[in-house]
């Protein structure tokens with residue numbers, strides 16, 4: 001008989017095959033490898049080719065997470081994404097069907113880079129209800145399709161990819177248990193990071209000008225106030241992580257791994273320093289993947305576990321922040337788990 005604590009039992013990740021270096025970006029943008037590395041720590045990212053969508057990435061990561069869990073029956077699929085295949089309907093039902101999961105509940109969560117932490121909280125709650133059995137949670141993004149390829153202030157930051165976890169019911173205190181959680185939002189700062197047009201507020205209008213590769217006016221792409229986002233990201237991830245640490249009763253030097261959203265390495269460093277968690281415990285791979293939004297934390301976890309940087313019974317703090325604004329954190333102990341990941345970024 002399974003208990004109602006949510007326990008991590010499957011982990012997988014997948015990135016698209018095309019690697020794009022900083023140097024390659026300099027052919028089309030007025031930027032440099034030096035600028036990108038020094039401001040963000042990013043050296044390369046994986047990007048989708050034309051024709052590849054978020055659901056394609058989600059299916060690959062989901063398949064691997066289910067295999068990693070030993071292919072149990074899956075009772076529900078939750079997909080955290082900022083770049084759904086279509087405005088309507090949600091992408092999760094299609095992903096579930098393509099994974100052979102017929103008739104299961106499947107829905108999207110839209111909380112931008114905070115989305116994986118929102119998803120983890122919702123998926124854990126589903127486990128606790130006992131209604132759904134094993135839950136598949138995927139974070140997947142083809143967000144490069146929403147970034148203006150001619151805007152150097154945003155185009156260099158993001159990468160595409162997907163990561164996924166499977167949660168099961170278990171006993172309180174067993175390795176792999178996830179919680180406590182902290183979530184928050186501040187819609188008063190929504191404009192700091194937004195794609196203004198294309199929804200019900202600023203509706204679609206046909207482009208009249210020429211120039212952009214696919215003729216989309218600039219308001220259909222991401223707009224960002226970088227420095228303000230930086231400040232808010234550091235503030236919110238730090239305070240949210242502290243709440244979780246207080247709740248679980250761990251001191252910063254008792255934390256074995258900090259899995260912070262990989263927006264960029266400067267943000268991760270600032271959060272790690274303010275929390276007082278020693279640098280050796282910060283997990284990082286933004287240099288290899290860039291900012292993959294909702295996919296960031298599960299790709300980081302899969303890559304870190306594959307590199308043996310996460311070991312059974314490790315005390316882990318997960319924290320993320322994104323557009324909305326949204327943020328969220330959780331504590332967990334690391335289980336005995338073998339991630340499924342082909343390319344380890």
Ligand code: ACO
Nearest residue numbers: 031032035039113152153156226227229230233263321322
């Ligand atoms: N190449 C060269 N120069 C650039 C580039 C580029 N790719 N992008 C901007 N610049 C220029 C700017 O035009 C500006 O020039 P100016 O001084 O002549 O006006 C100069 O560089 C400095 O720009 P700043 O924005 O002040 O640079 P900053 O040190 O703040 O770094 C950065 C910019 C990296 C975007 C930083 O603000 C940041 O990390 N912000 C957080 C952004 C983020 O992570 N967003 C992701 C989504 S939210 C999340 O995941 C947390």
